[in-house]
Amino acid sequence: MKQIYVIGIGAGDPEQLTLQAVRALGRADVFFLLDKGEDKSDLAHLREEILRRHASRSHRVVVATDPDRDRSVATGAYAPAVDAWRRRRGDLYQRLIAEELADGGCGAFLVWGDPALYDSTLAILEDVHARGAGDFDWTVIPGISSVATLAARHRTGLNQVGRPVHITTGRRLTDGGLPDGVDDVVVMLDAHQAFTALTGQGLHIYWGAYLGTPDEILLSGPLTDTLAAEIRTTRAEARARKGWIMDTYLLRRSPRGGPT
Template identity: 60%
Template sequence: MTTDSRRILVIGIGAGDPDHLTLAAVKAMRRSDVFFFVGKGTEKASLIDLRRYLLDEHVPNPCRVVEVDDPRRDRVRRQDTATYLAAVADWRGRRAEVYELLIRDELSPGDTGAFLVWGDPGLYDGTLGILADVQQRSGMAIDVDVIPGISSASALAARHGITLNRVGGPVHFTPGRRLTEICPNDGGDVVVLLDADDAFTRIHGDGVWIYWGAYLGTPHELLVSGALDEVADRIRRLRAEARARHGWIMDTYLLRITAPHADQR
């Protein structure tokens, strides 16, 4: 890192349990000069609250926090793939503008800023891609370091006491919108994230098992497992009730298919 460059730490902070913060993450937080918090409205204030708690617990010296609102994103459900990708590209572009201003105006050359990222920065999180856009468009000298965190998939497996894979078998990761393209599959297991539309209800057949978890690692944690045809309605009801109660939901699940005649409807 040269004296005229800015360093950005992208720190994974786990799926919600403060004790999932790694020693590497704590060390990174302690060498950061500025923390950038991207707020998502009053409904998700608890996500910011956790970050402030982690700073209070692990950063001994007073630290500077700069908080901004996240640009609004088009979240209309059941979009076709092209429309969805365009909406995400538009949102990421506007977020890159916000990040560029944060880094340029709030972080002096030679200083270190940090983004505390829910889960793991390398799994279905846009921070690294957005920072790459900032580097390309801004001309600023920015060095990015990534500190991995415990992902929701890892937390899900731990809370259910299972492995994500079976011996010699693959594990597929997919957002909910692509689930029916992957499942049923060749006998591998499927980890589903970002399911806004109860995609699991479109998978049917004997031998399909689900391990589901929401708000993993938090006091609001919900866990359900069982044969999918038997528990799907319960999970759908729990999701709707939890979203209405909290204003948002973060959940993930593993589908394990043990019979060859599962079908999608």
């Protein structure tokens, strides 16, 4: 049987790998890496650095082009568009495992952050396995997520005493607003900066981009029109400079309080 490791590699810092992740990297015969284009070549360099440091045994690296995905679709068409993209990725994973990994071999997918948080790899592997496409099993190695890194960089907890924390997307925040009864909301995948519609409501924002990398940017403070504009400008300039951006933020109804 073929063995697959799904390894969380943290938000970008090669030193964020866990000992379990390092051991898994040392067991893999083949690493499957997805090429996301020239604009994100620095992400590829970070993965190469991780492998250089921690893939201790002889191995191969197989690079495949990631299927295109339309991120501009309206909310009603979003789920079908994601499903179609996942099927194309599943076809790719199926081919990689079948053609590039020998029987009894060990392959690995490197996942930014944590594989269980807003990443498609686990669902896609489940789908490929359900197709009956090949005899393989997989093991998940958790990683340090961008959410954990955001909180650490801002030296704050994700929740206040005895209160829940809610994790959502920019699209959901735009459509539904802040959820009732939750004082702390982590927002991911927000290409349109939904927080700009929430200024003047007594919120505090902790924002971070390129977390865990040398290009990391942090901004925080009461969510006023001035700070919202500064974040938008900073984000636009960084995206123009690098060609891509990954950012996330925490909205807090009160800046007081701390972790339980």
